[in-house]
Amino acid sequence: MMPGGKNVGSFTDIHSHMLSGVDDGAHDDNEMFLMLDMAYKTGTRRICLTPHFNPEIWGDNNQKFEDAFARLSEYTAKNYPDMSLYTGNEICYSQSSIGQLNRRECKTLNGGKHVLVDFHPGESYCAIRSALLDLMGYGYIPVLAHAERYECITSTLDELHELNWLGVVIQLSASSLIGRRGEPLRKKTFKILKKGLADVVASDAHNITTRPPCLDGAAKILSKLCGENCAALLLRINPDKILGL
């Protein structure tokens, strides 16, 4: 039986820093392959690789992305033929982001309309809302990465309600849900889930120790908290839709 339970099935992870040498994720190919092994063993069968896109910090990492993706694809095809990989980016939003997206200098999720986007932790709600609306105005569908971490949209949840209503996709991190990031964030993540404001739970994996590529723990908690159908929605059905599968 899959780790997610019979009604949850396998998982689709739309937020992963597994590619080696591209950002602050896997440092080398050995770590990248170990991360893939771990993801497979814990029930993930579809992964969208989403290195940070922020030229000010990471430079132009597109070639490194392509090279690491080719190496990971080869390893995956050889060892796990039923695992599928897709490309994307986690875009650190700036004034340049829309131009970069339009010129395809950075990647949407699996080449569709969804864009995984994050902001500086101290950004105001007004700035976040305006940026997300700008993206939508250009035909993109923003997926707000680890939404639980922004104090400005989670203190009362009114702002999160509004973003949800506007059509922003809300992604929570498995690490917050299972309590790896501390009790306050775990409680906040539960609150968001209980209000029905989350669309996706993803790993945001960076390594095999502190930020692993595992969704099985989140599946167990989600199944208890809101039922197996809800767990399936957040870990497989919605992420598959986002990737256009």
Ligand SMILES: [Fe+2]
């Ligand atoms: Fe991330």
